[in-house]
Amino acid sequence: MGRIHSLSSTSALLWFVLVLYNISDVYGNAEGDALYAFKKHLHDPYDVLQSWNRTLVNPCTWFHVTCNNENSVVRVDLGSANLTGQLVSQLGQLVNLQYLELYDNNISGKIPIQLGNLTNLVSLDLYQNKLGGHIPETLGKLQKLRVLRLNSNALTRTIPYSLTTITTLQVLDLSSNRLSGYVPNNGSFSRFTPISFANNPKLILPAVVPLAPAPAPAPMNS
Ligand SMILES: *[C@@H]1O[C@H](CO)[C@@H](O)[C@H](O)[C@H]1NC(C)=O
Ligand SMILES: *[C@@H]1O[C@H](CO)[C@@H](O)[C@H](O)[C@H]1NC(C)=O
Ligand SMILES: *[C@@H]1O[C@H](CO)[C@@H](O)[C@H](O)[C@H]1NC(C)=O
Ligand SMILES: *[C@@H]1O[C@H](CO)[C@@H](O)[C@H](O)[C@H]1NC(C)=O
Ligand SMILES: *[C@@H]1O[C@H](CO)[C@@H](O)[C@H](O)[C@H]1NC(C)=O
Numbered sequence: 721m722g723r724i725h726s727l728s729s730t731s732a733l734l735w736f737v738l739v740l741y742n743i744s745d746v747y748g749n750a751e752g753d754a755l756y757a758f759k760k761h762l763h764d765p766y767d768v769l770q771s772w773n774r775t776l777v778n779p780c781t782w783f784h785v786t787c788n789n790e791n792s793v794v795r796v797d798l799g800s801a802n803l804t805g806q807l808v809s810q811l812g813q814l815v816n817l818q819y820l821e822l823y824d825n826n827i828s829g830k831i832p833i834q835l836g837n838l839t840n841l842v843s844l845d846l847y848q849n850k851l852g853g854h855i856p857e858t859l860g861k862l863q864k865l866r867v868l869r870l871n872s873n874a875l876t877r878t879i880p881y882s883l884t885t886i887t888t889l890q891v892l893d894l895s896s897n898r899l900s901g902y903v904p905n906n907g908s909f910s911r912f913t914p915i916s917f918a919n920n921p922k923l924i925l926p927a928v929v930p931l932a933p934a935p936a937p938a939p940m941n942s
Contacts, residue, residue: 751793752779754810762805762827768798792816799845800824807851812837823869824848831870836861843867847893851875855894857882869893876900879923884909892916899923 752774759772771783780787786795793814803825811820812834818841828850835844836858844865851873859868860882868889875897883889884907892912900922903909917923 749778751814752776754808754813755779755782755785755793755796757810758808761808762803764801764803766802768801768803786819788816790816794840795819795821797821798825803827806830807832807835809834811835814838816840818842819845821845822849826850828852830854831856831859831875833858835859838862839864841865845869846873848872854878855880855883855899859883860885862886864888867891870897872896874898879903879917895919902926 756772756774756779759769762769768784769782771781772779772785773782776782778787778791779785779793780791784797784801785793786797788794794816795818796814797819799821800823803822805827806829807822807827809832811817812832815837817838820835820838820841821843823845824847826849827846830853831846831851833856835841836856838844839861841862842864844859844862845867847869848871851870852875854877855870855875857880859865860880862868863886865886866888868883868886869891871893872895875894876899878901879894879899881904883892884904886908889908889911892909893916895916895918897920899917899920902924903917903926905926914925917925
């Protein structure tokens, strides 16, 4: 009886350990899969992503990837890495991501609407690439975002009003694109100056209050 009891509790423990292991494995692999899908859409002439090896349990030991204590990805740092290719919708699965740094590469295609699922994002830096299409409305869901730099790409269409609801936004750079329509000036956008929107020939800045007429020049000599 005692022996049976201890046997069954041993197998219960074994079962529990196995379940736990599988959960962490699946969890780790889901984020590893997402990043690996991204790697598959990139051309990487300098082998910057060499350590992104799919056979590892999770992506936490990969270069340019940082995880938290729960082995969940919080940073992807691939600025100035000479990468060419596209962003993938799977990036939206990195639910704990805080920093997505992909500036100064040659990444083209569109910004996936799924990036709006990265609700813990603090910094989204996609500047100096070749991104086209429009700025997704879904980026307004990034309610912890402090830095949004999409400048020096080929983004078109209007700036979504959803971005004005991001109260945490401190740095915004949408300059040097092909945006059009009106620049919002309400919500968080009341903080930003025309510098944030420069070099978008078809963009219309909010009407500026005209300066008071200059005072009549004083007589030269009196
Ligand atoms: C990935 O890791 C496995 C196991 O450590 C190794 O055999 C394999 O060569 C690695 N693949 C690449 C592309 O580095
Ligand atoms: C990117 O390419 C330049 C040369 O075109 C090279 O000097 C630089 O080291 C490369 N960067 C990386 C991260 O490999
Ligand atoms: C992007 O590609 C162009 C050529 O298409 C090249 O001149 C430039 O150095 C590349 N930039 C980066 C950061 O890889
Ligand atoms: C991610 O975003 C897309 C489009 O915004 C949405 O359809 C999808 O349900 C989201 N996925 C998750 C897991 O939240
Ligand atoms: C700014 O104005 C637009 C259009 O009227 C609206 O959709 C948006 O919610 C407003 N933003 C804030 C923060 O009130």
